[in-house]
Amino acid sequence: MKSEILYQDATGLAELIRKREISPVEVMQAHLDRIEAVNPKVNAIVTVADDALKAAKTAEAAVLQGHELGPLHGVPFTVKDSIDTAGVPTQRGSLVFKGRIPDADATSVARIKKAGGILLAKTNLPEFSFSFETDNLLSGRSNNPWDLQRTPGGSSGGESAAIAAGMSPLGLGTDLGNSVRGPAAQTGIVALKATHGRVPMTGIWPRAPRRFWHVGPMARSIRDLALAFSQLSGPDGLDAFATSAVPFDAGMGRSPHRQLRVGWMVGPGFGPVDSEVAATVQAAAQALQDVGCLVEPVRIPALERDFANDVFNRLHVMEMKREFAEATAGRSHDELYRTTQRMLTRPDVSMQDYIDAELAVERLRDGYAEFFAKYDALITQVLPIPAHKHGVDALTINGQTVEVSYIRSAAVPLNVTGLPGISMRFGTSEEGLPINVQIVGSWQAESTILHLATMLESISPVRHLHPDV
Structure with a gap:
């Protein structure tokens, strides 16, 4: 029964609890036991909530009392x-x-929590959410449960590793350049970066550059993404970007009344891509x-025309550098992880380059608008390669060596334009590593891409695969 609990999705667990076939206490204890058994190897969990089991007992009483x-x-x-x-360290x-x-x-x-979820634990991340690898001086490095010598990605790498390893059924991550979708791809789970502003960023740091930051659900089924998004979306009166009140129906699986038009591409415009990844997108x-x-x-x-990764690099440095400098004022460099040190010493971007990059963002938005005037969705890679080894600063892809930031080349266009995207597994590399694809929709079109993801999930060749960790 415990294994069935650990790899059941959140929607399924909620149904079983509602039917009184399992109790919230059983579910919580199974995950606490799994963390104790697996986390020493994976290092995805950094803090377990002290009252997790107590909250599960309260939830069990509510079920039994017919609330x-x-x-x-x-x-x-x-x-x-x-x-x-609240009351649980956020470090x-x-x-x-x-x-x-x-x-x-x-x-x-x-x-x-309002939807009935119980906080189980906090998950690891790079310092200040700023790296493609989840590692820091406070809680150390997270490992990919498919291969402990590889990264689960960044910056939501602890979250992706925890879900993939059966330590959590559902999580929240943040995404500035690829940070829920990329880690999901490296561990074979699913993640949604919704249209910018659909989910408030209130209570999350850093905020700069806030026009590119997103918070989104990570899970092991598309229906979990839909359910979580239905609870997360909508204004909160505090985040000025979160103004959209467009309704979202979690029952998005209903078929549209017309044939959907879908384009697919792996480039040009994204840089080099591994042949196995390209083949998975085409499949x-x-x-x-x-x-x-x-x-x-x-x-x-x-x-x-405008390589989105370069555009992003010119725009985010100035704003993040200032935010990091304010947060670390008076602290020794020895207390800061190397990626933070690099950011603080990066040269400023000239005003002309900054303005040119902002104009490039407008051109990119126009380019996608033209595409979505003809198509309902776009299928691309999430990352150009499967999960890479720890500690790399450069990637070799089809014989071409590029800096590690190229890993986000197909993901970051959605951050600078605010478009929604889903990362979901649809393949496996020769080395046994997950390969995800990205389903991109027009602004506010989460229902469309969730519907397409549901269709893909139902015919996926890699359903129900889990790492042996």
């Missing part, structure tokens, strides 16, 4: 350690914030065609 239950009643969830949790992967305990939950945490496109979508290869000229 009205939320859609996630009794289900444990984990939270990246940059997201505030941002840094010695600078060691021992910091917030007074209030982030809006996203509060909303999952996903073919699968959608086989189930009735109109699918064809496409190009988006705006991506070829």
